[in-house]
Amino acid sequence: MSLLDMMTTILHSTIVYSTPLILAALGGAFSERSGVVNIGLEGLMTIGAFVGAIAAIFIGETTASPFLAGAAPWIALLLAALVGVVFAIPHAVASVSFRADQVVSGVALNFLAIGVSVFLVKKLFDGAAQTTTIQNPFSKVGIPGLENIPYLGKALFQAYPTSFIVFGIVALTYFIFYKTPFGLRLRAVGEHPKAADTMGIRVERMRYFAVMISGALAAMGGALLPLTITNSFTHNTITGQGFIALAALIFGKWHPVGAMGAALFFGASLAIATAGQVIGLAAYIPVDFLQMVPYVFTILALAGVVGRAEAPKAIGKPYEKGVR
């Protein structure tokens, strides 16, 4: 394999690996910019992966119409988002209304997600801990014209349609955060809820919205794993991607574009780690160190070694009317 081919492969897998991370990190951005810590991203991704896989398999097995079969991954993705919204509600209720510890609530959500999804998989597939293979996952598409560029075309412009859409969602999130009243309110609630409250913004309602949007985005991110990468769901389809997304959010300084950059960077380290085993890079750098990159860099960012990451001011603090 020539060096150029290798770079092409790595760039391409970077995009594939990063897409789910970007979605989940954006989900985290909504929740955390509103002041609610979301350790539950991992669980939301798990439930999304489960729903996505089950829906795609079910539609694929029952439908005869080729149109519906083609639409299966899209329907699965939307269902995952819907279930993600519902699944995020317990986290919102506990941490916004009941003022429970947001980290504890997130941990409980992670337990609940893995418990419910694996329980149902075993129930639906006669005791097997793994779903059958998805027959209609997303297939790659090329952008006409651009995909014919040598190397670069194959690396960047032939991908799952969801990858292209995700970059659109990043732009949309940026627009919502910084150019709309909704975004301004969301950020205000996360920085200084009392001031926001004084201005007539309903703090609790904003936080409910934020956590629910975060559920939709993280679950879609999770659904992309079975629908683009693994083609099935097991108990370890989601192992740590939610926490890497959380890391990307922090490393990207809680900014949607920053989070995207960080997710791409972490995705690249995973792609190199995977490709490294194939192309013999492992002889020079142990693959393990590449796998560590997301976690080490996040700690460095928090410690201020690579640009200081500052959390939203009111993060983790429940808001109570009329308390100093």
Add this chain to the structure above:
Amino acid sequence: MNFLDRLKGLSTLWIAFIAVLLGMLVGALMMLLSGFSPIIGYMALFDGIFGSLYDFGETVREIIPLIFTGLAVAFAFRTGLFNIGVEGQFIMGQLAAVYVGIAYDLPWYIHAPFAVLAGAMAGGLWAALPGFLKARLHVHEVITTIMLNYIALILANFLIRTYLKGPSERSLDVLPSARLIWEPLSALFDDSRIHLGIFLGLIMAVVFYLILWRTTLGFELRSVGLNPHAAEYGGIPVQRSIITSMVIAGGFAGIGGASEALGVYGYMAINAAFSGVGFNGIAVALLGANHPVGVVLAAALFGGLRYGSTNMQHEADIPTEVITIVIAVIIFFVAAHVAIQWVLDRFQKGRKGVKA
């Protein structure tokens, strides 16, 4: 005494009991909705825990690591720190203990304690880093400990594969002199894998109590947990307390890792994912109200549920994950209970203010 006062008067034990009951109820509902009989399910669970001496010994084996990880989370909680990094501290403890168990050849009365001590130190040091970052740079310990969990997992895999590699995807075997197995105890429970870690765990629960409530250090740590500003004003070195607390908490987790490696397996596996023992420690600490007695009881409950659940699947085809759901629901209810009590506290304070 009106209704609110009476609610507040409920002891922690009662509230934990109610949370567990509600959790089991949700579990039963889950079983019912998916066409299983909860009665048969819970009977299989009970049978799985107490069915035979062997099963009981294995249940204790499941309980042991949860005592340590529960103590590790609870100790940090008492100082106002949320130690999500128990998973990683446990792994580092395992690694250090296994290393000492393989690399040195010593008489058992030195070897085993030395290996356990190495585990404690490794766990403590691994926890010192987030403690330091919190104390000096105000970096929140939740994020750093999560990240350090993954770093520990990957680092341990790398070190085992490079320096301690055994015949399969695991380390070499620890020398028998470092094992925490006591033949008469194993024989008593029908050759199950119960080991000396249970005594170590109970001793550590006592140590936990003695440090926090019988020493000046413990007083300082608790003060920082209750109100760091007041503690600082009172002349307590807050930064040092944070680091000390993390080191002690990590030490508990590290001993837990050592006891698991030396007691149950005699080696350390190369793992693709976490065992979950650290995250379960959070549930144990919460249900046990961060008190050593509560932690031991909660560990016994969760350990029993986890081991018994394998029999549910075996006998009644009910997936073991129903117990994960039960544990999740218990955490939610305990968390919500803290909130309710807190709200009641506020309410009462408000009324007292009016009276005065």
